[in-house]
Amino acid sequence: MRHFDLEINELKKQLVDMAALVREMIKSIMDQLISKNADFHDKLFAIEKEVNIQEIVIDDKCLKLIALNQPVGTDLRFITSAMKINTDLERMADEAIGIAKKIDINLDVIENVSKMAGIVRQMVEDAINAFNKSDVDLANSVLDKDRELSNLKDEILQRLKESMMKSTDSEMIGKYLDQVMMLRNIQRIGDHATNISEDVIFMVQGKDIRHPKAFSK
Secondary structure (H helix, E strand, O other), X not given: OXXXXXXXXXXXXXXXXXXXXXXXXXXXXXXXXXHOOOOOHHHHHHHXXXXXXXXHHHHHHHHHHHHHHOOOHHHHHHHHHXXXXXXXXXXXXXXXXXXXXXOOOOOOOOOHHHHHHHHHHHHHHHHHHHHHHOOXXXXXXXXXXXXXXXXXXXXXXXXXXXXXXXXOOHHHHHHHHHHHHHHHHHHHHHHHHHHHHHHHHHHHHOOOOOXXXXXXX
């Protein structure tokens, strides 16, 4: 096996290991939204530090592989996709921390937030597995879930706005606003899972499916 192939395999392993850390963060924070176990912050922040380190290491490896080997075709698609996936994973971790800072275990979130959390957790799992297995069908299933997630978020936001308009308690209104921001964090995690899935499709098929309307007549 060529040295370059060994380097590519090592890059994939590093990215899969980083994805496992992010998966653990997302599972922890989404479980928190459902079960309200408050004993999770320290672990979450510790994992995020490791994710930040890995992002830098992986980016550096990708740039060196391109500079030293001048890859083309499938190899180049893999490396450029790896760089984008690396960024999306790190941003997922950031969004998980954003949710952790807004969770109030004394305030019941609207029921459908639990459903939204479950959808996002599955999207992250499927996006990571799609990358690990180069599975285009699984990647496409994530894109389908993204539409369901957006519709659910809009429904929950409407209910939160109605609750805020009815409330005269400034503290409660502040908590409702935190929930609005938290929903946006959850949505963004889904967006990043979608980005990863689009990159998997590009990596495997060489087909860029982002913004299809931009190229339609």
